[in-house]
Amino acid sequence: MATVTAGAPRSRHRDHPLWFLVPALAVLVVFFFVPTLFNFVYAFTDWSSFKSAINFAGTDNFVSLFSNGTLLNSLKVTLVYAVLVALFQNLFGLGLALLLERDTAVNRAVRVAFFVPVVMSALAVGYIFQALLKPDGALNGIIGWFTGTEVAIPWLGSTTWTIVVVAIVHAWKWMGLSMLIYLAGLKTIDEDVLEAARLDGASRWTMFRSIRFPLLAPAVTFNVATALLGSMNGFDIVQATTEGGPGGTTELLNIFIFRTFGQGLFAQATTMSLVLFLTVAILAFPVIRYLRKREEVL
Amino acid sequence: MTTVPTRPAAATAAHRAPRRRRRIGQPIAAVLTAAAVLGVPFWLVIATAGKDQGEALDPNLAPPADWRLWENIAQVYADGRMLPALFGSVLVMVPSVVGVLVLGSMAAWILGRRGGRLSAAVYALGISGIVLPPAVVTIVLLLRQLGLAGTALGMIGVYMGMYLSTVIFFVTGFVRTIPHELEEAARVDGAGPVRVFVRIILPLLRPVLATATILICLYIWNDVFYALFVIGGRIDTLPLNLYQVASAGLYLQNWHLIFAYIILMSLPLLITFVVAQRRIISGITGGAVK
Numbered sequence: 182m183a184t185v186t187a188g189a190p191r192s193r194h195r196d197h198p199l200w201f202l203v204p205a206l207a208v209l210v211v212f213f214f215v216p217t218l219f220n221f222v223y224a225f226t227d228w229s230s231f232k233s234a235i236n237f238a239g240t241d242n243f244v245s246l247f248s249n250g251t252l253l254n255s256l257k258v259t260l261v262y263a264v265l266v267a268l269f270q271n272l273f274g275l276g277l278a279l280l281l282e283r284d285t286a287v288n289r290a291v292r293v294a295f296f297v298p299v300v301m302s303a304l305a306v307g308y309i310f311q312a313l314l315k316p317d318g319a320l321n322g323i324i325g326w327f328t329g330t331e332v333a334i335p336w337l338g339s340t341t342w343t344i345v346v347v348a349i350v351h352a353w354k355w356m357g358l359s360m361l362i363y364l365a366g367l368k369t370i371d372e373d374v375l376e377a378a379r380l381d382g383a384s385r386w387t388m389f390r391s392i393r394f395p396l397l398a399p400a401v402t403f404n405v406a407t408a409l410l411g412s413m414n415g416f417d418i419v420q421a422t423t424e425g426g427p428g429g430t431t432e433l434l435n436i437f438i439f440r441t442f443g444q445g446l447f448a449q450a451t452t453m454s455l456v457l458f459l460t461v462a463i464l465a466f467p468v469i470r471y472l473r474k475r476e477e478v479l
Numbered sequence: 480m481t482t483v484p485t486r487p488a489a490a491t492a493a494h495r496a497p498r499r500r501r502r503i504g505q506p507i508a509a510v511l512t513a514a515a516v517l518g519v520p521f522w523l524v525i526a527t528a529g530k531d532q533g534e535a536l537d538p539n540l541a542p543p544a545d546w547r548l549w550e551n552i553a554q555v556y557a558d559g560r561m562l563p564a565l566f567g568s569v570l571v572m573v574p575s576v577v578g579v580l581v582l583g584s585m586a587a588w589i590l591g592r593r594g595g596r597l598s599a600a601v602y603a604l605g606i607s608g609i610v611l612p613p614a615v616v617t618i619v620l621l622l623r624q625l626g627l628a629g630t631a632l633g634m635i636g637v638y639m640g641m642y643l644s645t646v647i648f649f650v651t652g653f654v655r656t657i658p659h660e661l662e663e664a665a666r667v668d669g670a671g672p673v674r675v676f677v678r679i680i681l682p683l684l685r686p687v688l689a690t691a692t693i694l695i696c697l698y699i700w701n702d703v704f705y706a707l708f709v710i711g712g713r714i715d716t717l718p719l720n721l722y723q724v725a726s727a728g729l730y731l732q733n734w735h736l737i738f739a740y741i742i743l744m745s746l747p748l749l750i751t752f753v754v755a756q757r758r759i760i761s762g763i764t765g766g767a768v769k
Contacts, residue, residue, distance in 0.1 A: 196662070197592045198672050202601060205586035205643055208578075212618070212640025213608055219617035228620075280509055287506040291513045293756050298517070300752045302701040302718050305741040308725050309520050312527065312538040312734055319523050319540045353516070358763070365764035414612050416704040417718075421725070435615075435704060442616055442708065451616045458612055465610040 217458065224452040230445030242452040252456065254429055255437045259413055259460070262348055262433060266412035267405050269352035274359025274404060275397075279389075281360070282367055292364070296357040303354055307421020310350045311337065314422070337423050340430045347431055351418050355411070359404045366400030367393065402472040409468060413461055434460075528552070528738035535735035551739035559724045559740050564715040565747070570631050571706075571716065572699045575638035579695060580688055582639070583646025588680050590647065591654030602651065608644030613637070615708050622709065629713035637709055638702075642695045646688075653687040654680070690762045700748060717744040 227238040246252040277295060281288040298306060313319050314336035325332040336346050370393060378388050416435040419425065425432035425440070434457040442450040519540070527535050528551055530543040555561065590602045618637055619628065627633030657680070665675050703718035711719060721740055728737040752759060 194593070196666060196672060196675070197589045199589065201585040201589045201672070201676070205582040205605070205647065206601070208582060208636065208639050209605065209608070209643055211621075212636045213613060213643075214604075216614035216618040216621050217611070219620060220614040223617055223620065277512075280505070280512065283505065285506065287509055291509045292760075293753075294513050294517055296752070296756070296760065297521075297749065300697065300748045301745050302703070302721065302741075304701075304703050304718050304721055304725075305745065308721075308737055308741065309524055312738075313520055313523055315537070317537050319519065319538065322539055323519070361760060361764050410610060417701075438616060439704070439707065442619075447616060447620075451614075454612075454614055454616045458614065461610065461612050469610075 220451060220455045220458060223448060224455045226448050228448040228451065230447065238448070242448050246449060246452060251429075251432075251437065252453070255432050255434045255453065256456065256460065258344065258430065258432055259415075259434045259457070262344060262351075262415060262419075262431070263409050263412040265345060265348035266351045266355075266415070267408040269349050270355050270359050270408045271401070271404050273352055273356035275363050277356060277360040278363035278367060282364065292357075292360065295360055298354045299357040301354070303417035304421050306350065306354045307418040310353075310418075311422045314346065338427050340428050343423060343427060344431050347419055347422050348412070350422060351412060351415060352408075354418065355408065359408070362400045362404050363397065366397045370396045398472075402469075405472060406465075406469055410461070410465065413457070413464075524738045524741060527734050528742055530735050532733060532735060535738075536732055538734045538738075548739070551735050552743055555724065555736050555740040555743060558736070559720050559743075560715050561717075561720070561743060564717045564720040564744075567631075567710075567715040567719075568700060568717045571634045571638065571710075571714070572696060574631075575635045575642070575699055576692060576695055578635065578639045579642045579646045580692065583643050583691075584650050584681065584684055584688065585676065586643075587647050587650035588654055588676055591651045602647070605647040606644050606651075608641060609648055613641050613705070615705060619708050629710055631710070631714060634706065634709045634714070637705060638699050641705070642698065645695060646691050649687050649691050650684060653684060657683055686762070689758070693759050693762050697748075720744075 223235075224242060225237060225239060226235050227241070228235045243252070277292075281292050281295075315321075316333045316335045316338070318336075320336065321332040321334055324334075337343050339346075374392060375388060378392055383391075414435065415433055416439065419431050419433055419436055420439070423431045425436040434453050438450045438453050438457070441453070523538060523540060525548075526540060526542055527538040529546045529548040531545070531547060534543060586601075586605060590598050590605065622628040622630075622633040622637075625633070627636065661679055661683070662675050665679050670678065701718055703722055706716055706719050707722070710716070721737075721744055724740045725737050728734070
């Protein structure tokens with residue numbers, strides 16, 4: 182039997198020429214891979230704005246950043262921030278999706294409203310919350326109005342809790358996007374399955390826990406992965422609210438990189454940039470693989 | 480992604496059926512949540528932007544004694560170099576987005592159609608940028624060596640390097656769903672690869688390119704981190720100028736001007752979003768959950 186397969190290998194190669202790849206690869210190599218390779222080189226030099234020559238300096242940058250504690254502090258802050266953002270953004274996004282699940286006119290309008298922060302500049306969001314969270318600011322005013330007392334909580338001045346507050350601000354900015362993804366995920370769940378469970382007398386909570394949440398796995402994967410990656414690369418919101426303070430307790434790697442770059446300590450900034458690169462590279466792939474595996478179990 | 484049961488048609492049909500009990504509590508809860516979570520911050524912005532400096536010193540939720548929103552907006556429009564900033568933002572965003580869409584689609588078409596180890600390796604490299612952070616410090620060094628430091632071209636190159644991965648990822652997946660027969664038909668008529676790509680493939684990619692455009696525009700338009708390194712102080716963009724206005728404004732306690740600037744700079748994207756919200760929302764969700 183002579184079945185004609187669409188395009189034998191030879192003709193397919195001519196139909197899809199490799200030179201179509203060249204422009205994209207050229208841009209990627211020049212503007213992405215070469216700078217990344219430079220990271221591995223210039224982290225081991227004394228490159229700075231104070232002298233024109235760049236000399237090999239071995240692991241001096243790593244040793245000094247490690248021994249004065251900034252490397253481990255920034256790394257810890259970045260990881261804690263990423264986990265907190267992923268947690269809050271998904272809690273808020275899922276909560277909103279469940280609250281606004283039905284397709285009513287009110288819900289559609291409220292969904293659009295919750296997408297407005299996603300469209301706004303993160304820097305602007307940071308400044309808004311800096312004003313809102315001042316000790317004599319609006320949030321304390323509202324709490325004081327409810328409790329009937331004068332409240333002056335320094336939301337952005339605690340060495341312990343400010344990172345949580347800033348992570349919540351970050352989650353506030355992006356929760357509309359997570360909500361949309363969860364809403365789309367909820368829509369893909371077969372109504373017959375839910376109907377069957379309802380006939381079996383399953384409560385709303387049981388249905389959510391044993392049917393709807395497991396079926397949301399692809400949406401969870403996407404949301405957790407993007408929230409983790411986005412917040413590890415975070416800068417704008419922290420810069421606009423705390424600039425890394427108080428006492429360096431919210432100093433993300435990118436905040437450190439920006440500050441040391443501004444001081445002309447280019448090699449140290451490069452070293453931290455390399456640390457960020459390696460951290461993301463080491464963490465991202467296992468996290469994504471783990472989340473994917475959870476989907477496959479279903 | 481493995482077998483996730485998707486039956487959108489059946490699901491939405493059942494969704495619309497008035498099977499559930501009507502509840503009055505849900506709409507109230509929805510509106511109250513929005514008022515508390517969104518209304519308070521947004522009102523703070525509008526109220527403070529309408530005050531004079533003395534009244535705005537401690538931003539609070541009280542309405543201004545005397546609305547002077549227009550005066551404040553007029554002032555930041557001039558002081559914040561709004562028009563050059565708008566121009567600069569468009570200048571770096573439009574070529575970057577068009578560039579990644581064209582180059583990314585070209586690469587994705589080949590990667591989606593060709594099998595083999597080489598394609599797989601190029602694809603893996605091509606999408607690695609979705610996860611890996613750009614080397615922001617050494618990019619500045621490289622741009623200096625290329626003579627592109629502080630130029631729009633340098634910034635466009637950096638953004639393209641960052642977001643090509645996103646386009647390649649989205650479009651390659653989409654290309655694989657396009658039937659080969661559509662290309663074959665054109666080829667039988669004597670069309671070469673360029674013609675097939677431009678006439679057949681590109682038009683079919685519209686939905687996925689729309690999704691990518693929305694996301695990438697959102698990122699580039701609001702980016703301040705990479706812009707600070709590459710073009711800070713050389714070219715005005717809206718977020719860069721906000722950073723300057725705010726850095727000066729916080730020192731001088733000019734909250735009314737910071738918030739007036741925020742309102743003004745948010746308008747272009749906000750208007751675009753309100754006009755095209757249905758398409759934007761369906762575009763984003765269509766691309767993410769497949």
